Amino acid sequence: MTAPKTHPGRTGSRGRIDKREAILAAAFRVFARKGFANACVKDIAAEAKVAKPTIYSHLDDKDALFREAMAAAAEGVSATSAAAVEGLRHPGEDLEAAFGTAARLLLDSCLTESSHALRRLTYAELPRFPELLDTVRGALNGRLVDDLAGHVAMLSVGGRLRVGDPVLAAEQFVSLITGPMEICSAMGTREVTAEKAAEVASAAVTTFLAAYGTD
Amino acid sequence: MTAPKTHPGRTGSRGRIDKREAILAAAFRVFARKGFANACVKDIAAEAKVAKPTIYSHLDDKDALFREAMAAAAEGVSATSAAAVEGLRHPGEDLEAAFGTAARLLLDSCLTESSHALRRLTYAELPRFPELLDTVRGALNGRLVDDLAGHVAMLSVGGRLRVGDPVLAAEQFVSLITGPMEICSAMGTREVTAEKAAEVASAAVTTFLAAYGTD
Amino acid sequence: MTAPKTHPGRTGSRGRIDKREAILAAAFRVFARKGFANACVKDIAAEAKVAKPTIYSHLDDKDALFREAMAAAAEGVSATSAAAVEGLRHPGEDLEAAFGTAARLLLDSCLTESSHALRRLTYAELPRFPELLDTVRGALNGRLVDDLAGHVAMLSVGGRLRVGDPVLAAEQFVSLITGPMEICSAMGTREVTAEKAAEVASAAVTTFLAAYGTD
Amino acid sequence: MTAPKTHPGRTGSRGRIDKREAILAAAFRVFARKGFANACVKDIAAEAKVAKPTIYSHLDDKDALFREAMAAAAEGVSATSAAAVEGLRHPGEDLEAAFGTAARLLLDSCLTESSHALRRLTYAELPRFPELLDTVRGALNGRLVDDLAGHVAMLSVGGRLRVGDPVLAAEQFVSLITGPMEICSAMGTREVTAEKAAEVASAAVTTFLAAYGTD
DNA sequence: TATGAATGAGCGTTCATTCAT
DNA sequence: GATGAATGAACGCTCATTCAT
Numbered sequence: 001m002t003a004p005k006t007h008p009g010r011t012g013s014r015g016r017i018d019k020r021e022a023i024l025a026a027a028f029r030v031f032a033r034k035g036f037a038n039a040c041v042k043d044i045a046a047e048a049k050v051a052k053p054t055i056y057s058h059l060d061d062k063d064a065l066f067r068e069a070m071a072a073a074a075e076g077v078s079a080t081s082a083a084a085v086e087g088l089r090h091p092g093e094d095l096e097a098a099f100g101t102a103a104r105l106l107l108d109s110c111l112t113e114s115s116h117a118l119r120r121l122t123y124a125e126l127p128r129f130p131e132l133l134d135t136v137r138g139a140l141n142g143r144l145v146d147d148l149a150g151h152v153a154m155l156s157v158g159g160r161l162r163v164g165d166p167v168l169a170a171e172q173f174v175s176l177i178t179g180p181m182e183i184c185s186a187m188g189t190r191e192v193t194a195e196k197a198a199e200v201a202s203a204a205v206t207t208f209l210a211a212y213g214t215d
Numbered sequence: 216m217t218a219p220k221t222h223p224g225r226t227g228s229r230g231r232i233d234k235r236e237a238i239l240a241a242a243f244r245v246f247a248r249k250g251f252a253n254a255c256v257k258d259i260a261a262e263a264k265v266a267k268p269t270i271y272s273h274l275d276d277k278d279a280l281f282r283e284a285m286a287a288a289a290e291g292v293s294a295t296s297a298a299a300v301e302g303l304r305h306p307g308e309d310l311e312a313a314f315g316t317a318a319r320l321l322l323d324s325c326l327t328e329s330s331h332a333l334r335r336l337t338y339a340e341l342p343r344f345p346e347l348l349d350t351v352r353g354a355l356n357g358r359l360v361d362d363l364a365g366h367v368a369m370l371s372v373g374g375r376l377r378v379g380d381p382v383l384a385a386e387q388f389v390s391l392i393t394g395p396m397e398i399c400s401a402m403g404t405r406e407v408t409a410e411k412a413a414e415v416a417s418a419a420v421t422t423f424l425a426a427y428g429t430d
Numbered sequence: 431m432t433a434p435k436t437h438p439g440r441t442g443s444r445g446r447i448d449k450r451e452a453i454l455a456a457a458f459r460v461f462a463r464k465g466f467a468n469a470c471v472k473d474i475a476a477e478a479k480v481a482k483p484t485i486y487s488h489l490d491d492k493d494a495l496f497r498e499a500m501a502a503a504a505e506g507v508s509a510t511s512a513a514a515v516e517g518l519r520h521p522g523e524d525l526e527a528a529f530g531t532a533a534r535l536l537l538d539s540c541l542t543e544s545s546h547a548l549r550r551l552t553y554a555e556l557p558r559f560p561e562l563l564d565t566v567r568g569a570l571n572g573r574l575v576d577d578l579a580g581h582v583a584m585l586s587v588g589g590r591l592r593v594g595d596p597v598l599a600a601e602q603f604v605s606l607i608t609g610p611m612e613i614c615s616a617m618g619t620r621e622v623t624a625e626k627a628a629e630v631a632s633a634a635v636t637t638f639l640a641a642y643g644t645d
Numbered sequence: 646m647t648a649p650k651t652h653p654g655r656t657g658s659r660g661r662i663d664k665r666e667a668i669l670a671a672a673f674r675v676f677a678r679k680g681f682a683n684a685c686v687k688d689i690a691a692e693a694k695v696a697k698p699t700i701y702s703h704l705d706d707k708d709a710l711f712r713e714a715m716a717a718a719a720e721g722v723s724a725t726s727a728a729a730v731e732g733l734r735h736p737g738e739d740l741e742a743a744f745g746t747a748a749r750l751l752l753d754s755c756l757t758e759s760s761h762a763l764r765r766l767t768y769a770e771l772p773r774f775p776e777l778l779d780t781v782r783g784a785l786n787g788r789l790v791d792d793l794a795g796h797v798a799m800l801s802v803g804g805r806l807r808v809g810d811p812v813l814a815a816e817q818f819v820s821l822i823t824g825p826m827e828i829c830s831a832m833g834t835r836e837v838t839a840e841k842a843a844e845v846a847s848a849a850v851t852t853f854l855a856a857y858g859t860d
Numbered sequence: 861t862a863t864g865a866a867t868g869a870g871c872g873t874t875c876a877t878t879c880a881t
Numbered sequence: 882g883a884t885g886a887a888t889g890a891a892c893g894c895t896c897a898t899t900c901a902t
Contacts, residue, residue, distance in 0.1 A: 035343070037252030040896060051863045053899080062897065124250050124339030126404060133401050141398050168395060168418050175394020180386040183356055186348050187338050203383050211425035231886075255871060266888045268874075277872065446865080465769050467682030470892060481867045486894065553832050554769030558680070563831050571828055598848050601825040609820020610813060613786050616778050617771060633813050640856035685875060696884045698878080707876060 023048045027069035032117035071135045078139035081109040088151040103201035116188030176204035238263045242284035247332030286350045293354035296324040303366040318416035331403025391419035453478045457499035462547030501565045508569035511539040518581040533631035546618025606634035668693045672714035677762035716780045723784035726754040733796040748846035761833030821849035
């Protein structure tokens with residue numbers, strides 16, 4: 001029998017996989033709360049409501065637990081941030097409105113708790129986990145910039161933008177949003193008012209289109 | 216003999232202060248290498264070539280050691296980054312050239328190993344050391360943005376820029392430089408070619424002036 | 431097979447309790463040997479033939495270890511010392527013989543190594559562990575004096591003793607035995623000969639009956 | 646020049662000896678407050694208002710510091726407790742009054758803070774400092790018992806007491822006072838009312854004279 | 861398979877002690 | 882002689898990891 005069973009049954013391996021995912025999710029929550037070194041496996045086991053050795057039966061050691069938890073969390077964040085610029089694939093008539101929507105969605109995804117935690121943990125543990133760059137950063141900015149650069153290139157080919165280096169332009173657009181946002185959210189430790197967010201998004205679009213627009 | 220001797224114990228308490236600074240510098244290096252939690256005091260002592268208790272005679276505990284080391288490092292970085300935009304106070308005839316110079320200087324200061332480490336550690340440890348915002352962020356971006364916003368406002372008043380919100384514009388300028396730079400330097404873990412740097416700086420200036428220039 | 435097995439893990443949680451008691455016993459031995467502050471947990475672990483963390487899995491910290499070890503030891507000593515004066519409840523014809531027996535039993539229980547150590551540690555650590563008064567002193571003298579005072583009161587009511595304050599009289603009887611004994615055993619650090627012990631017991635009874643007897 | 650100078654002058658060695666005594670007194674206070682192991686030399690230096698190495702120039706190490714401080718304190722306590730029974734050398738007409746006075750003085754000297762501290766420290770550190778028995782116990786009880794035994798013997802020879810073993814009788818007298826006192830002062834941690842003290846002293850004399858008196 | 865119990869290794873911190881001044 | 886500064890050694894405690902069940 002090959003069809004995967006989604007209900008947590010004892011037959012098949014779906015139940016085991018569910019538990020693994022529950023462990024990874026719990027691990028990410030605890031790591032986000034305490035950081036890697038200060039999070040202890042006991043806490044993670046408690047958060048996941050399993051016994052400590054159960055974790056070791058699913059993951060090799062604490063390092064692997066961290067890597068996998070980060071990768072899983074990155075996958076989640078990646079999807080929403082990439083979705084934010086998806087509307088630019090077919091922007092319709094009003095280009096400014098399309099970029100405005102993208103900017104606000106992107107901003108929302110950046111203000112997520114998970115997003116901040118992911119960024120923070122990556123920064124913190126990069127020295128010990130250099131491979132986080134490939135698993136997390138790709139998820140955080142890499143894919144986003146790539147997708148966006150693609151859309152920008154298409155728009156440039158279509159004559160609706162005038163862009164020399166689409167990748168650089170995409171990086172600038174992302175930076176115009178995340179940069180001021182990080183500055184005023186104090187790296188995720190302060191609430192950002194909706195007004196300020198709207199202002200940042202609007203200014204980013206204005207600046208971006210002033211530089212690359214054709215109208 | 217009037218020249219200050221570095222010999223410990225002579226010239227008042229200079230020797231003690233020297234050692235304190237050596238400890239803080241060593242601490243920053245080790246923290247940068249391993250992160251806060253993974254760095255152990257023994258390593259820092261070895262790096263500073265002192266015994267562990269000597270550290271505790273200068274600083275209260277590991278937390279204080281971290282705070283002071285960060286503050287000292289921030290002080291160093293702050294000066295060079297603030298100096299980068301100093302040329303914009305009297306930009307002369309060629310505004311683009313002035314911003315170009317500022318961009319390159321700023322970029323240089325951001326590509327420093329210290330700067331990356333400072334940024335990474337601040338981001339990583341903000342939840343546990345909220346006061347880093349005041350000591351480090353002020354030094355990293357706060358002062359820089361403030362100075363730059365002042366220059367932008369002056370230029371706007373003088374009619375050479377057209378800026379609604381000088382602070383936001385300054386944030387954008389800084390973001391247009393540091394954002395793409397961080398994306399492609401991978402948070403300071405990858406070398407950035409001089410060409411790429413020049414390209415980023417140039418594009419930042421172009422975008423910024425396209426949005427806010429008056430020519 | 432119904433006999434309880436000492437094999438750890440079998441028979442419910444008996445093994446764990448056994449280990450806890452072994453740890454407490456070992457702790458008391460080490461504390462008795464070195465005093466509280468000079469005893470280190472490593473030594474106790476070695477004495478109990480367990481690893482250090484095992485101790486911390488049974489007891490919260492060194493203080494708790496001390497408290498529990500003292501309480502357990504006190505429980506043991508309490509029983510024998512209280513039993514010593516039990517014969518005075520029904521002294522029979524020869525009152526002097528009954529007191530003599532009680533005196534010798536009491537003396538034996540006071541000359542125990544455990545008893546000395548308990549006394550010494552309690553005295554030494556009372557300022558830091560004030561609750562020892564309730565857990566240990568009650569076991570050492572409190573219960574003994576109370577029981578004895580009760581017997582003395584009964585004998586007084588029965589006309590075989592003439593006692594104004596039974597509690598004070600009981601304290602005196604106990605002091606007439608333990609006082610000289612502590613003086614010449616040098617707080618448990620010197621051997622006391624059987625002759626000297628008999629002499630002290632006999633003299634205590636003589637003095638006590640001279641003061642409170644009715645013959 | 647041979648006459649000792651009592652004023653702390655630079656000539657002669659009296660100043661040095663004064664400082665040594667100040668250090669020992671300070672050490673005893675700190676040891677009494679914290680116990681041997683928890684008292685650190687730095688605290689003692691602060692209490693004595695000297696620098697740490699100064700202490701090491703007067704005493705070899707912390708152990709010696711403890712021994713000497715204990716010996717000095719013992720000397721002080723010994724004098725007052727021995728003086729308490731001095732009146733029994735020439736008791737005058739009223740023997741009961743003379744013993745009553747001695748009992749009260751002895752009791753006062755036992756209720757001293759120094760006396761309790763001395764006893765507590767001796768108990769606590771006997772395992773590590775066995776020689777405390779000779780320096781302290783001699784001062785605490787030994788000399789007292791010896792002196793008292795002498796007086797008792799004299800009184801026995803004079804026909805005013807009927808005593809077989811003067812040393813044991815002396816031990817009993819001391820025990821009749823200190824025993825109940827320690828029981829109800831809870832080893833120096835509880836205040837004892839003047840009434841209770843008087844009661845104990847009076848009962849001790851009564852019991853003692855009932856046993857050994859000739860009236 | 862999942863778990864309670866046990867452990868080896870390590871960390872932050874303190875302190876007695878010693879130089880150089 | 883007295884002191885500020887420095888250190889080697891130790892201790893309490895925690896945690897990732899592994900057996901035995």
